[in-house]
Amino acid sequence: MADDSMAVLDSVRKAIEDGDGDFLREAVHLLAQGVMEAEVTELTGVPKGERAPDRRLTSRNGYRDRRWDTRAGTIELSIPRVRDGSYFPSLLEPRRRAERALLAVVQEAYVLGVSTRRVDELVQSLGITGISRSEVSRICAALDAEVATFRNRPLAEAYPYVYFDATYLKVREAGRVVSMAALVATGVAMSGERRILGLELSPGNDEGSAWPSFIRSLVGRGLHGVRLVISDDHAGLVKAIREQLLGSGWQRCRVHFSRNAQDLVPRSARSMIASAVRAIFEQPDEAAAHEQLGHIAEGLQARFPAVAKLLLDAETDLLAHFTFPETHRRQIRSTNPLERLNKEIKRRTAVVGIFPSRASVIRLVGMILAEQDDEWQDGRRYFRPETMTAIDAVVEGKEASPALLMAS
Numbered sequence: 092m093a094d095d096s097m098a099v100l101d102s103v104r105k106a107i108e109d110g111d112g113d114f115l116r117e118a119v120h121l122l123a124q125g126v127m128e129a130e131v132t133e134l135t136g137v138p139k140g141e142r143a144p145d146r147r148l149t150s151r152n153g154y155r156d157r158r159w160d161t162r163a164g165t166i167e168l169s170i171p172r173v174r175d176g177s178y179f180p181s182l183l184e185p186r187r188r189a190e191r192a193l194l195a196v197v198q199e200a201y202v203l204g205v206s207t208r209r210v211d212e213l214v215q216s217l218g219i220t221g222i223s224r225s226e227v228s229r230i231c232a233a234l235d236a237e238v239a240t241f242r243n244r245p246l247a248e249a250y251p252y253v254y255f256d257a258t259y260l261k262v263r264e265a266g267r268v269v270s271m272a273a274l275v276a277t278g279v280a281m282s283g284e285r286r287i288l289g290l291e292l293s294p295g296n297d298e299g300s301a302w303p304s305f306i307r308s309l310v311g312r313g314l315h316g317v318r319l320v321i322s323d324d325h326a327g328l329v330k331a332i333r334e335q336l337l338g339s340g341w342q343r344c345r346v347h348f349s350r351n352a353q354d355l356v357p358r359s360a361r362s363m364i365a366s367a368v369r370a371i372f373e374q375p376d377e378a379a380a381h382e383q384l385g386h387i388a389e390g391l392q393a394r395f396p397a398v399a400k401l402l403l404d405a406e407t408d409l410l411a412h413f414t415f416p417e418t419h420r421r422q423i424r425s426t427n428p429l430e431r432l433n434k435e436i437k438r439r440t441a442v443v444g445i446f447p448s449r450a451s452v453i454r455l456v457g458m459i460l461a462e463q464d465d466e467w468q469d470g471r472r473y474f475r476p477e478t479m480t481a482i483d484a485v486v487e488g489k490e491a492s493p494a495l496l497m498a499s
Contacts, residue, residue, distance in 0.1 A: 119166060120166045120167075123159070123168060124168070124169065126180070126181070127180050131151065131178055134173060135149050135151060136148040136149075150175075151171060151172070151174070155169070155170050155468050157170055157183075158237075170469075172469075178469060235454055237461075238453060241464075242289065242453075242457060244312070245313045246309065246313040246315075248280040249280065249315055249316025250315075250316060251316055251317065251319065251479065252321065253277070254276065254277045254320075254321045254426055255322040256322060256426045256429040257274050257293075257325065258272070258433040260452055260456075261444065261446065262445070262446045262447075262448070262452055264448075269294065271294055272292070272293045272294075272298045273291075273456050274291040274298075274302065274305050276288040276289040276305070276309060279474060281476070281480070282479070283473055284468060285428070286464055286468075287463060287464040287467075288314065290460055291304075293305075298325065298326060299325075299327030299328075302325060303327060303331040306331050310336070314336075317336050317338070318339055318340065319339060319412070320332050320340070320342065321423055321424075322342075323426060324347070342408065342423060343408040343411075344424075345368065346425045347426070348401075349364070349368045349369070351401065352364050353365060355398050355401065364395075370383060371384050371409070372424060377414065380410050384403075384409070412424045416478050416481045418474070418475075419478065419482075422473065432463060435459070435463070436459055436460075440455060440456065
């Protein structure tokens with residue numbers, strides 16, 4: 092701790108001696124880095140570079156970059172990471188960026204005269220009735236630049252698992268309120284970390300044609316190494332996956348499939364159908380799962396032939412996850428992880444109700460996703476890194492599944 096403090100003070104003295112015009116910003120940057128290094132030293136139990144296995148609680152694991160807006164200007168921080176557990180600097184305020192984006196959306200709705208009663212109440216409580224259109228435009232432009240940087244960043248790492256889903260929001264356009272789909276992609280990198288990969292907005296009636304261009308944009312930013320895509324059977328999505336993510340398999344979300352199957356039977360039989368589908372996924376291996384699915388389809392043929400046909404037609408895609416490491420299967424057989432993220436988007440956008448423009452949707456949802464991406468990097472890994480290296484070994488050690496063959 093003492094060495095860290097001396098290094099910071101020496102750097103500050105040097106900045107003063109050199110007459111650096113950006114001294115204040117540099118001083119804040121050095122002090123912030125010093126605080127973070129001290130906090131991580133306390134978390135790991137030993138100073139950086141020191142070998143003391145008997146006192147070490149966890150290990151450092153490199154750094155990640157993050158911009159920090161301060162009164163002295165925007166500062167580029169290098170936030171230390173730890174191998175086990177999580178670390179978030181005490182000097183940063185989590186979720187502050189999304190709050191700024193929400194405020195900007197409320198302000199935009201107010202100055203454009205399209206705010207709802209819910210937004211009007213927020214305007215009064217926040218005391219922003221005197222804000223001008225030019226000020227709102229300036230605020231929105233700054234936020235839009237941040238979101239654009241996040242959405243267009245290169246995807247340098249390989250992402251063996253990629254999830255796609257959509258959530259639907261109301262937007263005011265051409266004097267009407269319309270439903271639009273926010274397309275979201277997340278992935279799990281070879282490091283075992285979850286990341287937000289992309290966001291796109293599409294009119295609700297044009298979602299099918301939006302998926303191909305969305306996936307194309309991800310590939311253009313560098314998306315590679317995809318081994319399995321997990322999603323619902325969205326219109327246009329599966330075709331786009333098979334055409335643009337060559338060599339990847341497709342796992343049809345078991346939760347959405349179960350709902351699709353239940354929609355084909357009377358309400359009184361839905362619980363039975365849900366249990367039958369669940370029994371397929373509880374099998375210990377791929378062979379047992381295929382056998383169980385066949386038995387269930389045969390048993391349903393007489394009473395519910397439509398469900399039996401649905402099961403048999405979807406068999407390959409439902410069981411694609413069985414060709415991947417057993418420790419991953421529960422998390423890669425459905426889009427539940429992304430569903431939880433979509434619920435958070437819904438919860439944090441509910442205060443707006445109806446967005447005043449498409450740009451305002453991208454602004455707020457983009458900031459929410461950027462903050463979630465930060466939280467995932469600061470938290471525990473989704474999968475242990477050593478299990479990620481087993482993905483190709485498992486697939487190559489068995490006969491390639493039909494899903495992989497169809498996609499390639």
